[in-house]
Amino acid sequence: MNVIVSRRAVLDLGLIAAATVTLPGAAMPDRTAGPQAGDGFVPVTDPNGSALRSEAIRRGVAPILAWPKDRQAGLVRDGARFNQVLLLRVVDESVNEQTDKVVAFSAICPHAGCLVSDWMAQTGRLHCPGHGSEYDPVRGGAVVAGPAPLPLPALPVRVVDGVVTVAGPFSARPGGHTSRTT
Numbered sequence: 604m605n606v607i608v609s610r611r612a613v614l615d616l617g618l619i620a621a622a623t624v625t626l627p628g629a630a631m632p633d634r635t636a637g638p639q640a641g642d643g644f645v646p647v648t649d650p651n652g653s654a655l656r657s658e659a660i661r662r663g664v665a666p667i668l669a670w671p672k673d674r675q676a677g678l679v680r681d682g683a684r685f686n687q688v689l690l691l692r693v694v695d696e697s698v699n700e701q702t703d704k705v706v707a708f709s710a711i712c713p714h715a716g717c718l719v720s721d722w723m724a725q726t727g728r729l730h731c732p733g734h735g736s737e738y739d740p741v742r743g744g745a746v747v748a749g750p751a752p753l754p755l756p757a758l759p760v761r762v763v764d765g766v767v768t769v770a771g772p773f774s775a776r777p778g779g780h781t782s783r784t785t
C-alpha cells in the first residue's frame with residue numbers, strides 16, 4: 604500500500620525530528636565544560652571507576668584529585684585541566700568539632716595556574732609547589748601563605764544517595780591570575 608504524504612507533512616516531520624535531536628537549551632555532553640550541577644566525580648587516577656561516594660573521602664587524609672563526570676552521558680570532563688577538583692573532608696566549624704563535611708575546590712592555583720598537588724598533613728592545608736602558596740580548606744580555601752592573590756575557587760557539592768555530586772558553579776573562575784590556557 605502506498606501512502607501519500609503531503610510536502611507540508613514531510614516538512615513538519617523534518618522539523619519535529621530536528622527538534623528531537625536538538626532541544627532548545629539542552630546541554631550537549633562536553634569534556635571541556637566545567638563541572639555541571641548533578642555531575643559526580645571520578646579519581647584522576649581511575650577515570651573509568653565508579654563515581655566517588657561520600658565514605659571514600661576521609662577526614663585527615665590527602666584530598667582526592669578528581670574529574671567531574673556527567674553521570675547520565677557517562678562522560679568524564681577531562682578535556683580541560685581547569686576541570687580538576689580537590690575533594691576532601693574537613694571539620695564543619697559552623698556545627699562543632701565532631702561534625703565534618705565534604706568540600707571541593709579547584710585544583711588549579713589562582714597565582715599562576717600550577718596544580719595544587721601537596722597536602723600538609725600536620726596543618727591540614729593545601730600547598731602549591733609552584734611558589735609556595737598555602738590554602739585552608741576549613742576556611743573556604745582561604746590563602747594562608749604565599750603569593751596567591753585569591754582563595755581557591757570553591758565548588759559546592761552535596762551527597763545524593765551516597766554519591767558526591769556538584770551542586771552549583773565554582774565560586775570564581777578557576778585558573779591562574781596571570782594566565783589561563785587549557
Ligand code: FES
Pocket residue numbers: 712713714715716717731732733734735736749750751
Ligand atoms: S602557581 Fe601556585 S603559588 Fe604560584
